[in-house]
Structure formats: structure tokens, C-alpha cells
Amino acid sequence: MNKSIRNAVITALLLLGLAAPAASQAADGPPPLPKAADGAKVKRFATGVGIPTQIAFSGRNAFISGAAEGPYKGGVFVVRPGAKKAVKVPGTPKSAFGIVARGGKVYVSSGRKVIVFSRFDGKKFRGHKAIFTGPKSFTGFSGLAIGPDRRLYAGVTLNQKYDNSADPSKYGNSVVSMKLDGKNVKVVSKGLRQPWMMTFAPGIKDPFVSVLGPDQPAGNGAPDLIVKARPGADFGFPSCTWLTEAACDGLTEPLVRLEAQPGPKDSLNQQSPMGIGAIGSKLYVALFSGTAEAGPQVMRMKTDGSGIKPFLTGFVAPVLSVSTHKGFVYAGDLTGSIYKVRG
Secondary structure (H helix, E strand, O other): OOHHHHHHHHHHHHHHOOHHHHHHHHHHOOOOOOEEOOOOOOEEEEEOOOOEEEEEEEOOEEEEEEOOEOOEOOEEEEEOOOOOEOEEOOOOOOOOOEEEEEOOEEEEEEOOEEEEEEEEOOOOEEEEEEEEEOOOOOOOEEEEEEOOOOEEEEEEOOOHHHOOOOOOOOOOOEEEEEEOOOOOOEEEEEOOOEEEEEEOOOOOOOOEEEEEOOOOOOOOOOOEEEEEOOOOOEOOOOOOOOOOHHHHOOOOOOOEEEOOEEOHHHOEEOOOEEEEEEEOOEEEEEEEEEEOOOEEEEEEEEOOOOOOEEEEEOOOOOEEEEEEEOOEEEEEEOOOEEEEEEO
């Protein structure tokens, strides 16, 4: 499991006092459903993935990437039509992070590799191929998305040794793109401490990316970001964390700064944006820790950065993933549940 998400999971559980609710669901039954701000009906789409990071839809199947940590088993899971339980697909990695589907193929980031799976027969994939394998110094990819230019986009995971300094690893602190065969890798945008997940909105050629701010020193107050990763953009990390304007002159401005929230004993807690999806001109973002008022949530905003409001609240554990499909929002939390609601 990526060290960034491991630290985020452990820290959030301790800070929010959510370890017991997240761990006790198996004994106490399914967790209560979150509530939609507009009153839309929320359904439990599936269970069975302890740490759901991203969801992709191919045909009538939903594929979920799951990170592995401690008792949580990772890999690629499938929710078949009519099923409520996700099951691991045999022959997939022990841990998966990003996942996206196109043309019957499922692209998965796992460690230093991007693997393409194909010919799903209802139980397993009959074909697979690693289209990209990074060097030993490469930390791996986070979320995946396919752009309107038919290129695969990915965030590069952070080596935690470089929490608030430039990561010298291959493609460190950047969003990259490559052809769908894994060739012609290009840096799209740089100066991003930890680009996490990404999505494309209709009619917009650049991806929207959730970005995690520095963890150290504790309570540093630096905001998390939502950015539009345009070609050639430089968001300034590590010299600029968008905590002070003076350090960021001449750099590409983020679409949104998610300010640190007041916590116990005058501490500052980051909101930690994770999964992100789009429906029309609206973006939906999972806030792992969330706000002081509402805790973990899925927020909704416009693609121009305005109109930020809570969309789903009432989660009993941190929210990790958000994906969108055919007008619906799918959100996964640390209870291992995936929820479905119309966006």
C-alpha cells in the first residue's frame, strides 16, 4: 500500500476517532447510509473492498481497485450485474491503486506498473499485459484517467522522504500522460506535491486533479488543492505550497484551495481530497477527513471552481473514492462500502 495513503488512513482514524466504527461493521452489520444534501436516495451499491481507491465501469461490470494494508486484501474486484458483493478477480495484483476502462480493456496502476487487462469472461481476465514498468527509483502511479486525446493520464505517487521537498524520483511531483500502449510518456504538469486522483469533464481537454498538501510539520496549515492540469503548468511545489501568496508569484494557480480545518487543541487538519469525478459541469470530490462541521464527505462544485457545497455527508469512516457513471455518483469509504446516488 502506498505510504501516503497508509499514513492518511491511520492518521484520520486516530484524529477522527473512527477506528472502532470502521473495524466493527462486520460484527454490527452494514454502516448507516450517508445522506445527500438534495434529498436524493442513497443506495448501498456494493461491499467487500476494504480500501476502495477508484472505480471503473466496463459493459455491465464495475471494477474496483483496492489497496492492501494489514487485514485488508487488495487487488482488482468486480461487481457483476445484480450483485451486492464485490469479489476479487483472480490473477490481478495483490494491491491496485488506479483503474480506468476503455473499449473492453481495464487499465490498472499497481506499484511501478500499469497493467492492461482484457477479455473478461465473467470470472477472470483472459488477457493481461504490463504496458509500463518504471525504474526502481520510480514510486508508482496514483489515479488514472483517459483523456479526450485518447491518452492515459496518471498522477505520480510521492516518496514520503520528500514530504515537503522536491521528489527526485522519476517524474516526481507531476502528472504525466502516455499512449494507451504505454509509450511516449510526457510530463503534463509539475510542481504538485502529491497528485492523487483525476477526472475529465465533458468538453474540457485537461484533467481535474486532487492534490494533497504537505503533512510535515504537523498542523502546518498548507491547503490541499484541486487543479486543472494544463500542459506546461507549474504549481510551484516545494517552493510554493499556496500557504502564502508571496512564494507563489508567477506560478500556475490552483482551481481551488481547500483550507486546513480547525481541530482539537488548536490543531489544523487537512481536508484531504481523494477521489474525483465529473457529471456535466459539476465535479464531485471525496474529502477523506472533510470539514470541521461535517467531517468526511463528498463535496460538489462547478468546473470553474465556484459553488462548493457538501453533497454527501454522514459517513462513519473516511471517504476514499468517488467515480461517476451515467449520471450517478459512486463513493467508497473505509467501511468497505460503495454508495450510489444520482448526481
